[in-house]
Structure formats: structure tokens, C-alpha cells
Amino acid sequence: MNFNKNKMVFPHITSIGDSGLIVMFGEKFSIELNQKALALDFEFNKILPDGVLETIPTLVSLMVRFDPLTVSYHFLRDYMEALLDSDLNIEISGGRSFVIPAVYGGKEGPELDEVADLMQIRPDQVISGHSDSKQHVMMLGFSAGCSYCGLLPPIWDIPRGKKINPSVPGGSLLIALRQTVFPASNMPTGWRRIGQSPCLTFDLGKDPNFLLKPGDEVRFEQISSAKAQSISHDKLWETLER
Amino acid sequence: MSLYINSTLIGASVQDDGRPGLQRYGVTSGGAVDKLALAQGRVLLNDEGNTAALEFSAVGGNFKVQTSSFFVFTGAKALLKLNGNFIPQGQVFEANVGDEIEIGSISKGFYSYLHVAGGFLSTAHLGSRSTNVQVGLGTALENGNILPYKRTLHRDLMYLKSNDYFNSNKIRVVSGPQTNLFPEKVLQRFFSTEYKVSPMRNRMGVKLDFNGENFYTDAGLSVLSDAIELGDIQIDGEGTPTVLLNDRQPTGGYPRISTIISADLHKFAQKSVNSKFNFVMVTLKEAIKALEELTEQLRNLRSQVDSLQRDPHNISNLLNYSLVGGAIRGDEFDES
Numbered sequence: 001m002n003f004n005k006n007k008m009v010f011p012h013i014t015s016i017g018d019s020g021l022i023v024m025f026g027e028k029f030s031i032e033l034n035q036k037a038l039a040l041d042f043e044f045n046k047i048l049p050d051g052v053l054e055t056i057p058t059l060v061s062l063m064v065r066f067d068p069l070t071v072s073y074h075f076l077r078d079y080m081e082a083l084l085d086s087d088l089n090i091e092i093s094g095g096r097s098f099v100i101p102a103v104y105g106g107k108e109g110p111e112l113d114e115v116a117d118l119m120q121i122r123p124d125q126v127i128s129g130h131s132d133s134k135q136h137v138m139m140l141g142f143s144a145g146c147s148y149c150g151l152l153p154p155i156w157d158i159p160r161g162k163k164i165n166p167s168v169p170g171g172s173l174l175i176a177l178r179q180t181v182f183p184a185s186n187m188p189t190g191w192r193r194i195g196q197s198p199c200l201t202f203d204l205g206k207d208p209n210f211l212l213k214p215g216d217e218v219r220f221e222q223i224s225s226a227k228a229q230s231i232s233h234d235k236l237w238e239t240l241e242r
Numbered sequence: 243m244s245l246y247i248n249s250t251l252i253g254a255s256v257q258d259d260g261r262p263g264l265q266r267y268g269v270t271s272g273g274a275v276d277k278l279a280l281a282q283g284r285v286l287l288n289d290e291g292n293t294a295a296l297e298f299s300a301v302g303g304n305f306k307v308q309t310s311s312f313f314v315f316t317g318a319k320a321l322l323k324l325n326g327n328f329i330p331q332g333q334v335f336e337a338n339v340g341d342e343i344e345i346g347s348i349s350k351g352f353y354s355y356l357h358v359a360g361g362f363l364s365t366a367h368l369g370s371r372s373t374n375v376q377v378g379l380g381t382a383l384e385n386g387n388i389l390p391y392k393r394t395l396h397r398d399l400m401y402l403k404s405n406d407y408f409n410s411n412k413i414r415v416v417s418g419p420q421t422n423l424f425p426e427k428v429l430q431r432f433f434s435t436e437y438k439v440s441p442m443r444n445r446m447g448v449k450l451d452f453n454g455e456n457f458y459t460d461a462g463l464s465v466l467s468d469a470i471e472l473g474d475i476q477i478d479g480e481g482t483p484t485v486l487l488n489d490r491q492p493t494g495g496y497p498r499i500s501t502i503i504s505a506d507l508h509k510f511a512q513k514s515v516n517s518k519f520n521f522v523m524v525t526l527k528e529a530i531k532a533l534e535e536l537t538e539q540l541r542n543l544r545s546q547v548d549s550l551q552r553d554p555h556n557i558s559n560l561l562n563y564s565l566v567g568g569a570i571r572g573d574e575f576d577e578s
Binding site: 015017018019022028053054059061068073140143145146184202 | 262377469501537
């Protein structure tokens with residue numbers, strides 16, 4: 001066996017399984033690399049080569065799944081290289097903007113004070129800082145509709161919690177590493193919960209079933225607990241896009 | 243218009259081809275773990291399209307037929323009885339209102355499939371009837387539930403002999419983006435180690451047991467979450483491997499040391515708990531060749547089915563004719 005140990009040069013293209021290709025933009029996370037991955041996804045999806053089944057953008061990479069009996073990995077690798085050589089416009093990644101209501105603190109955000117302590121600011125400053133920040137949907141992962149949003153300013157670079165909460169509800173605002181994880185259904189997490197939105201971004205009864213896509217921009221807007229309870233989910237999605 | 247579930251079911255769910263194309267939204271494809279066994283049922287019942295079957299793992303169940311139709315049982319080996327009479331696997335049979343279908347515990351392999359003509363018609367979500375309880379797509383089956391399907395008056399009583407592919411001792415893999423994050427010595431050891439399928443397994447993944455040191459990588463500890471492929475072999479924080487299957491999570495941050503080739507996925511998934519095997523690294527070219535062979539095998543299924551009796555209406559007492567000999571063990575047609 002001979003394993004190639006050469007240092008990677010980015011963007012790096014390699015196969016994953018026998019039916020996948022992955023373009024990696026780097027080893028460490030940055031919003032610029034995320035935007036490159038999303039821009040490549042947007043460009044590549046404009047004209048999909050025959051045999052391509054789906055594309056999956058993640059934090060700093062893009063995976064392409066294909067039928068290897070219809071199109072070869074080598075063809076797609078050359079195709080991708082040509083696309084990467086052209087100037088990718090990272091401003092145009094097809095993103096939309098949403099303002100999403102959320103209740104901060106209290107029983108909806110039991111770890112708000114803990115986050116304020118870690119950030120060495122007051123809880124109300126955590127709320128205003130979070131709700132003033134425009135965040136990008138950097139990827140969807142973990143479970144259906146679960147959005148990884150960011151990046152928040154550097155002061156938000158707090159670690160994940162040590163203990164795992166076995167279940168937080170869909171709509172939770174979960175904070176760590178300058179990101180907001182915004183799940184659409186119950187999930188276990190070590191991230192700290194500072195708030196709760198009445199908006200669930202995955203709904204089997206709606207068409208499309210997912211509110212957010214990678215590349216969208218979101219801002220959370222503070223509402224009261226009473227207001228959140230009065231919000232009907234039926235027409236909520238239609239009112240959020242700006 | 244349905245099958246009544248008359249026993250507790252464990253690890254059983256309705257599955258079709260799954261819902262590919264949604265992983266960018268956080269939903270993995272799901273679907274039947276053994277595509278070959280799913281395809282065999284469709285060919286035997288002459289069904290076209292994405293029909294759904296009932297997938298079992300480890301244990302079987304009891305069912306009461308509420309609508310007449312034709313059924314066939316494929317995949318892992320288990321005893322199948324209609325009203326107490328044995329029916330061989332891969333043999334299409336007719337069942338009428340009031341009949342009882344009984345499926346015993348799986349004796350060889352891990353996933354078996356009960357197919358009905360036209361497929362089970364449980365509610366589809368996101369374009370598929372495949373159940374994934376963890377993400378709220380479909381519900382777990384319980385005693386007293388009913389599985390809907392349409393009444394079918396005629397199907398040929400086809401039979402298909404299936405080769406035994408349930409105990410492969412070599413599972414082929416290809417390298418992936420994180421293979422090189424592991425030191426060469428760890429990789430050499432990974433491919434010379436004998437593994438055992440652990441009881442920690444479900445449709446999300448299969449944890450592997452082995453003797454010796456765990457497979458550590460310092461570089462792999464800082465992997466950023468990226469997309470997980472079907473068949474990825476993930477090395478967790480403790481250095482133990484888990485093969486990720488159809489209901490895996492869409493993204494993950496543990497390094498994947500390699501990926502099982504498409505042509506061997508069903509063979510791996512069918513391995514019994516405690517069965518042993520090795521991973522063998524192959525080239526992409528060899529993986530594609532193996533996939534071509536599997537695709538050819540699926541294409542040829544139709545020419546391999548035999549008709550026991552072309553016109554069952556001309557035979558009285560049909561079920562006693564040759565399907566129910568009385569002393570069939572259920573494995574007479576297996577290749578040893």
C-alpha cells in the first residue's frame with residue numbers, strides 16, 4: 001500500500017467513495033472559504049453535467065454525488081477545475097434574507113446568563129448583539145433543516161459546553177464558536193441555548209419543505225414570550241423574507 | 243386494504259429507494275439497506291417503479307392479511323409461513339383475507355424484506371415512503387398498526403433463487419479525503435486487522451469490534467464538519483470504527499478513514515452480528531467495475547426468475563401444489 005502524503009494545496013479536489021467528489025477550500029473555517037464553497041455550489045448548479053445526482057455544500061467544502069456509470073470522477077474533476085479557474089463571484093450565491101422572530105432568555109433561553117458570563121458582557125448585551133447581527137446560513141446539517149448560521153463577531157467565540165443536553169426543542173438558538181445552530185426538530189446538544197424561535201425551518205406540510213438554504217442571510221428579532229405563543233406557524237414562513 | 247400487524251416488531255420499517263437529493267437540507271437518503279433484495283422482490287412481483295417493502299432486522303413478526311394480494315419474501319434468511327405452512331424465500335405466494343403470515347427470526351444475514359404486489363402504500367414524506375423515525379419521517383411500527391396496499395387479483399407465481407451473499411469476509415473500500423490524515427502505520431494496521439460486526443448496529447451505522455490498539459490520528463481531531471457519504475468508515479474520538487449506513491447523519495466532524503464501495507454496501511449490511519471480515523483497499527477503477535457487475539446482475543434478474551405455474555387459475559388447491567410441501571426447511575434452494 002502506498003498512501004500519498006503530499007501537503008494539500010487548496011482548493012483540493014478528491015474522490016469520496018466511488019460515487020462522490022469533494023472540493024475542499026481549506027482546513028480551517030473562515031467565512032470567506034464558506035462563501036467560496038457556496039459560490040461554487042451556485043455556479044455548478046446552473047448547468048449540472050449529466051449523471052450528477054446532488055450537491056452538498058458544507059462549511060468549507062462542496063460534495064458532488066454522481067452516478068459513476070453515467071459520468072466519471074475524472075470528467076467532473078476537470079469540469080470543477082475549469083469552474084474554479086473562472087472568477088467565482090462570491091457576492092452572487094443566490095441567497096435570500098430573512099428576519100426570524102425569537103424569544104431570548106427565560107425558559108426559552110436558559111443559558112443566556114452563562115453565555116453573558118463567558119462573553120463578559122450583560123445578558124441584555126448578548127440579546128442586542130445577537131439580534132443586531134446579520135448571519136449567513138453556512139450549511140444545513142446534523143438533522144433535517146438544522147441551520148448553521150454565522151459568523152458572529154469575535155467576542156462570540158465561546159466554547160461548546162462540556163455537558164450534553166439530551167434534548168433541546170426545534171427552534172432553539174444554540175451558541176458556540178461564533179455560530180448559531182438553529183435546529184428544526186429536537187436534538188441533543190452541547191451548545192448553549194440562549195433563545196427559542198416559534199419558527200421551525202422544516203415542515204412536511206409546506207412546499208418547499210425547507211425555509212432556509214445554504215447562502216441565505218438571517219437576522220433574529222427579539223419578541224416576547226407572549227407574542228411567540230400567539231404566532232401561528234401556518235402563515236409564518238411567508239412573512240419572514242425581506 | 244391492508245396487512246394487520248399482529249405482533250411486536252423490532253427494527254422493522256417500510257423502505258423504498260429512499261429520498262436522495264436532500265442531503266444539502268440535512269436529510270440523508272435512507273431507503274432499503276439491501277438494494278439487491280429490494281430489486282428481487284420488485285422483479286418477482288413484476289412491479290415497476292419505487293415500490294416500498296417491509297424491511298426486517300434480526301426478528302420477524304406475525305401479520306393478518308386483510309386484503310387479498312401476492313407477496314414474496316427476500317433478503318436475509320428466515321422461516322416464512324402462510325397459515326402454518328412453509329414457503330421458500332424468493333417464491334411469490336398468494337394470500338387471501340384472513341390468512342396469517344408468520345416470519346421467524348433471521349438465521350443468516352441481517353435484513354429481510356416482505357414485498358406485496360404494488361408495494362406498501364404508507365404515507366410518503368419528501369417523495370419517499372422510507373421511514374426514518376429519528377428525523378420524524380414516518381413512524382415506528384407497532385402491534386395493531388395496519389400497512390395499506392391495494393388488492394391484486396393476479397400475479398405469476400414466480401420463483402428466484404438467490405445466492406448467499408450474507409457472509410462476505412472481504413469488504414472492499416476506496417480511499418477518501420481524510421484517509422491521509424491517518425499515519426501510514428495506522429493505515430497499514432487498519433487494513434491488516436480482522437473486524438467483527440458488533441451488536442451496536444442499526445440503520446444509522448454499524449460499530450465494529452476488533453483486537454489491538456485503536457486507530458488514532460492527531461490531524462483528524464480538527465476535521466471540520468463536512469458531508470458524510472453512504473458507507474463511510476468513521477473513526478470516532480476513541481479511535482474505533484463505525485460504518486455509516488442509510489440513515490446516517492448528513493454531516494460530521496469525525497475523520498472517515500475510507501468508504502465501502504457501492505457494490506459491497508449490501509454485502510456489508512447483511513453481515514450477522516459477530517461475523518468477521520477484513521477491509522480491502524481497491525482503486526476507483528476496480529470499484530466502478532464492481533458496480534458495473536452489480537448493475538448487470540440487477541438488470542439480469544428478470545431473466546433469472548422461473549415461473550412455477552404460469553396460470554394459477556387452472557390449478558385447484560394451488561397452495562398445496564408445490565409451494566407448500568410440508569417439510570420445507572426454507573433453505574433448500576440456497577447455495578451452500
